[in-house]
Amino acid sequence: MSGEAVARPMLILKDVHKFYGANEVLKGISLDVKEGELVTFVGPSGCGKTTLLRLIGGFTEISAGDIILDGKRINDLPPNLRDTRICFQNYALVPHMTVAENIGYGLRINGWPKGKIRARVNDLLEMVELQAFGDRMIDRLSGGQQQRVAFARAISLEPKVLLLDEPLSNLDANLRLIMREEIRKLQRRLNITTVFVTHDQFEAMAISDRLVVMRDGLIEQVGSPIEIYERPANRFIASFVGYVNFIDGRISLIDEATRNTFVETEYGRFEIALEQADIAAGDEVLIVVRPEAVTLSLDVGIKRPNVVCGTLKSYMYAGSLAKCTVEIGTMKMIIDQYNPSEAHHFKQAEQVAVEIPHRVHLLKKKKQA
Amino acid sequence: MAPAELSLKLKAGSGNRVKDFLNANLVNILAALLFFLLALFLLYPIIAVLVKSIRGPSGFTLEYYRTFFAKNYYYRSLFNTLLLGAINTVVCLVIGFCLAYMTTRGPYPLRKPLKVISLVPLIAPPYLFALSLIILFGRNGLVTRMFDLHWQLYGFAGVVISQTLAFIPLAYMMLENTLMSLNPNLEESAYDMGASEATILRTITIPLMAPGLLKAALLIFVMTIAEFGNAAILAGRTPFLAPDTYTMITGESDFNMGSVLSVVLIAPCIIIFFVHNYLLEGKKFTTIGGKPVASEPRKITPVIKVPLIIVTTAATGAILICFAVVLAASFYKILGVTDKFILANYLDFTSNQAIANSIRVSFIAAAIGAVIGVLLAYVIVRGKFFGRSFIEMASLSGFALPGTVLGIGYLLAFSAEPLKLTGGIMILALNCVFRFLAVGVEAGISKLHQINIEIEEASADLGASFLTTFYRIVLPIMFPAFIAGFIYTFMTAIVSLSAVVFLVSPGFQLAAVKIFDAAVYGEIGIASATTIKLILIVMLCLAVLNYVTKKTRLGSGLKQPVA
Numbered sequence A: 001m002s003g004e005a006v007a008r009p010m011l012i013l014k015d016v017h018k019f020y021g022a023n024e025v026l027k028g029i030s031l032d033v034k035e036g037e038l039v040t041f042v043g044p045s046g047c048g049k050t051t052l053l054r055l056i057g058g059f060t061e062i063s064a065g066d067i068i069l070d071g072k073r074i075n076d077l078p079p080n081l082r083d084t085r086i087c088f089q090n091y092a093l094v095p096h097m098t099v100a101e102n103i104g105y106g107l108r109i110n111g112w113p114k115g116k117i118r119a120r121v122n123d124l125l126e127m128v129e130l131q132a133f134g135d136r137m138i139d140r141l142s143g144g145q146q147q148r149v150a151f152a153r154a155i156s157l158e159p160k161v162l163l164l165d166e167p168l169s170n171l172d173a174n175l176r177l178i179m180r181e182e183i184r185k186l187q188r189r190l191n192i193t194t195v196f197v198t199h200d201q202f203e204a205m206a207i208s209d210r211l212v213v214m215r216d217g218l219i220e221q222v223g224s225p226i227e228i229y230e231r232p233a234n235r236f237i238a239s240f241v242g243y244v245n246f247i248d249g250r251i252s253l254i255d256e257a258t259r260n261t262f263v264e265t266e267y268g269r270f271e272i273a274l275e276q277a278d279i280a281a282g283d284e285v286l287i288v289v290r291p292e293a294v295t296l297s298l299d300v301g302i303k304r305p306n307v308v309c310g311t312l313k314s315y316m317y318a319g320s321l322a323k324c325t326v327e328i329g330t331m332k333m334i335i336d337q338y339n340p341s342e343a344h345h346f347k348q349a350e351q352v353a354v355e356i357p358h359r360v361h362l363l364k365k366k367k368q369a
Numbered sequence B: 001m002a003p004a005e006l007s008l009k010l011k012a013g014s015g016n017r018v019k020d021f022l023n024a025n026l027v028n029i030l031a032a033l034l035f036f037l038l039a040l041f042l043l044y045p046i047i048a049v050l051v052k053s054i055r056g057p058s059g060f061t062l063e064y065y066r067t068f069f070a071k072n073y074y075y076r077s078l079f080n081t082l083l084l085g086a087i088n089t090v091v092c093l094v095i096g097f098c099l100a101y102m103t104t105r106g107p108y109p110l111r112k113p114l115k116v117i118s119l120v121p122l123i124a125p126p127y128l129f130a131l132s133l134i135i136l137f138g139r140n141g142l143v144t145r146m147f148d149l150h151w152q153l154y155g156f157a158g159v160v161i162s163q164t165l166a167f168i169p170l171a172y173m174m175l176e177n178t179l180m181s182l183n184p185n186l187e188e189s190a191y192d193m194g195a196s197e198a199t200i201l202r203t204i205t206i207p208l209m210a211p212g213l214l215k216a217a218l219l220i221f222v223m224t225i226a227e228f229g230n231a232a233i234l235a236g237r238t239p240f241l242a243p244d245t246y247t248m249i250t251g252e253s254d255f256n257m258g259s260v261l262s263v264v265l266i267a268p269c270i271i272i273f274f275v276h277n278y279l280l281e282g283k284k285f286t287t288i289g290g291k292p293v294a295s296e297p298r299k300i301t302p303v304i305k306v307p308l309i310i311v312t313t314a315a316t317g318a319i320l321i322c323f324a325v326v327l328a329a330s331f332y333k334i335l336g337v338t339d340k341f342i343l344a345n346y347l348d349f350t351s352n353q354a355i356a357n358s359i360r361v362s363f364i365a366a367a368i369g370a371v372i373g374v375l376l377a378y379v380i381v382r383g384k385f386f387g388r389s390f391i392e393m394a395s396l397s398g399f400a401l402p403g404t405v406l407g408i409g410y411l412l413a414f415s416a417e418p419l420k421l422t423g424g425i426m427i428l429a430l431n432c433v434f435r436f437l438a439v440g441v442e443a444g445i446s447k448l449h450q451i452n453i454e455i456e457e458a459s460a461d462l463g464a465s466f467l468t469t470f471y472r473i474v475l476p477i478m479f480p481a482f483i484a485g486f487i488y489t490f491m492t493a494i495v496s497l498s499a500v501v502f503l504v505s506p507g508f509q510l511a512a513v514k515i516f517d518a519a520v521y522g523e524i525g526i527a528s529a530t531t532i533k534l535i536l537i538v539m540l541c542l543a544v545l546n547y548v549t550k551k552t553r554l555g556s557g558l559k560q561p562v563a
């Protein structure tokens, strides 16, 4: 990251390691989270996301490295003395307390006077739109409502950093969309520095200022959602955020003036606008083709640049888009055709023309050692 | 198994009317038969006790109850028993909670050893603790002589201490179970908000545990007031209901008063049973799903840590010391009085004879108990007939009833023709069968719940008769449950004392009764050696069970028997 940072870093992770016995779960995580920023950790199950959150929250002892909160090293502080607040995946609401009591728990523990607690709880209830539910017991709430209570409780004491561990994973699809917008809205409004964990790539892209892709206890790439999606650093990231088709190829020519590049593949030559600086002629590359970037047509006869022909193997109409599989030589390419009702309805086994866009991402293949 | 075989069986059997009827109604016939057995060997003895308590030489009378409530002595007996139950319950809960807290929330390296020590008393007869207290603090006890003390072990304090130690495993198991089932994130959330350990305990952990605590409290209360061995050995002149019943029968042959005492002993059990059902109705705190996570250790503040460490060290230390002194005492005539190391206690003829008898009785009981248990389990799980839940309750109730009551009940019910069984070996075995029926039934039920009823139905669809299905499909699957039921019943029966103590005849001694007698008469060496032998037998059983479980993956769902 280049230093365009305006806001100061609120949370700094410095080469954080965690061992469970001999098992190294975090293998050196370093990251600055700026004040008011929402940073999301994504990664496959077991890559250490929860462990990292628990470490920041103080529930798990750090094996090596430093955690710095607002300029102070907090490695050895227990959770009750850290100004971080965690929201667990299962909400961890106290079943024998009402909604208001749950939200006011932290205030009570910290010795707020009764009147102030009531006022603050009312504000919070309003903020998460649960004004009418203050006296309900927790088990009389829907999942989404419980989620709001957990969120309200977590922000009740205005922590410096909010930690959210897969907060939406217990909700059904529609509610997830609504809740993630609400969380984002409140987070922006209150300007709370937030570390969000999820293994849903789309949720991660939708909600975050920055994304951190993790694998096996290591950070693979840090960047804005657009950077991660459009310019993934490697094959793992490319296929982790959304579906992707890869085409093997080799750079035969780079026009240094226009950055126009020819990539030779077994399906012919593709002309691509090169954006990366680290790719030179002769390099083995992967062309990263997202399913929605491809244009499908019936113009099989005409020879055009970046167009290859194939056979439509399957065509699944799903309203807003149609999912197509096209067989090109030995490759099966997945293509999303948007607004399919307006476009052509393709038939199975039809010959189709597939157009790869001029601007696509190239991944340089690692040299086999 | 080949479907062809199944249908062949059917063809061979069809055409025969009796057989068809049997096939169609076998579950019901089985249920009726089992119902009859339960009525005869479980209900009838209890009713006999009830009847005896209200029937004098000239018919119905409440005279005996009047006596009970008129005599100061009985009052004290009742009061002592209830007080013992109350103190025991509180102390056991506190110790059990500390142990469970340490093994679920404490530092990792301590969790396993503390758990093992907490459960160790399960392999020994509960009256081991009475014995070890005599060895340590009795008139000639090690500690008594070392410090030249003049105290009185026999009495209320002795009983409370031995009972407490004996019921630590039960309290521990129940509370550990409750603590394990709590979502650790709840406590962590409170911690995260700034709560201290003590605040977390007060506002989160203990309120969440309330239903579990209540359940444990009631069960421990019921089981301690009914427990016979420790009280009978250590009570001295202090009256308690269970041992008083025994003296009433064996000393004074007063069956009427014995029955009254028994009824008074059952009464709290029944009251508590209903209180329990009433209080726990709908009192289940549900938490939202998610992966169950083991609690990571927290930094515990000294205010909590110090008492925790003191209690757990004292409790586990006491348990270990008790086992150690009984082991040591088994090699001396009287440990601390005679200092010649001997093996004579292990070679003692009457002791070995008693062990052999115990093995015989327990073996018969286990065989019958396992068969009836498996059949009952089948009928309870698969049957669809009126009175099914009654059968279930009856078969599980033997466990909760005070042993003394079933002891007297059997004496009353089976001492006259045509049901004369007293003086024989069968009355001992049958008593054990029906007292510990729950053990086999539980094993069977948990196994049956793993079998898909579809397998049975598929077999029936293929034309197999009920008998064939049961024989070829159900029995092989149930076999591990049978083995588990057999071993558990065997283990439980061989150490049990409270009922058989009424039923042994002079010529046929049992190990548990032998230990009891030896402890009472001060033959500490013999009592200890016999106890050690019983422990070894139980350990052997556990090893076999462990092996079978591993082989057949019988899995969890089986509860440790506690008696």
Ligand SMILES: Nc1ncnc2c1ncn2[C@@H]1O[C@H](COP(=O)(O)OP(=O)(O)OP(=O)(O)O)[C@@H](O)[C@H]1O
Binding pocket: A020, A025, A043, A044, A045, A046, A047, A048, A049, A050, A051, A052, A199, B296
């Ligand atoms: N208390 C623990 N003791 C030992 N190993 C642990 C413990 N907690 C987590 N692990 C291990 O650490 C690794 C990372 O676990 P973690 O829960 O952080 O993964 P995650 O990225 O949150 O996965 P998920 O997406 O499934 O929630 C896993 O391999 C897990 O087995």
Ligand SMILES: [Mg+2]
Binding pocket: A049, A050, A051
């Ligand atoms: Mg996780």
